[in-house]
Amino acid sequence: MIKWRTPSYDGDRRVAVSGHIDVGAVFPPLGLEHKWRWRLWVNGKVCATTGQEPTELAAKIALDRAWASFLMLASLTEAA
Template sequence: MRRASGRRCSARSEGRHETGRSQRLQWRDEIYRQLAKSGSVDIGAVYPPRAPGRLWRWRVWVTESGTKAEGTELREDAARRRVEERFQDFLAAAGLALKSQQE
C-alpha cells in the first residue's frame, strides 16, 4: 500500500486488516456444538436445541467488552450470525478491522 507521498505503509498502520476485508470465522462440527474459530483461537459456539421446539443457543468468548456474550435464536443460521457479528465488533474495537468492513 502506498501513501499519497509515494512512501510504502502497511495495512496495519492504516488501521485495516491485512486482507482489507472482515475476518471470516471457520466453523467446526463437534459432537454437541458448532465451534467458531479464527486461526487457532476458539471464538464462540452454537449449540443445537436440547429438545424439539427449543431455541438454538449461542455463546461468544472473544468480545468487545472482554466478557462472554450469549443468547438464543430460533434458527441455527441466526445463531451463527450473532457469533460472527460479535466477533466483528471485537475486531473493530481492537482496531483490527474497520467498522465499515463488516458489511
C-alpha cells in the same frame, strides 16, 4: 472470518474458530426449547457475550456479528 469446526455428533456444539483459536460456539436446542444459543468467549469483557436465535444459521450469524463487532472495537482485522 470465522470458520466452523465440524461437530463430532448431531447434538454437538458448533465451535467457531479464528485462525487456530476457538472464539465461541453455537449450541443446539435442548429438550423442549427451540432456540439455538450462542456464546462469544473472546470479546474484551469479563463475561461472555451470549444470545439465542430460532435456528442454527441465525445463531451462527449472530455470533459472527458479535465477533466482527469485537474486531472493530479492538481495531483488529482478520488475516486472509
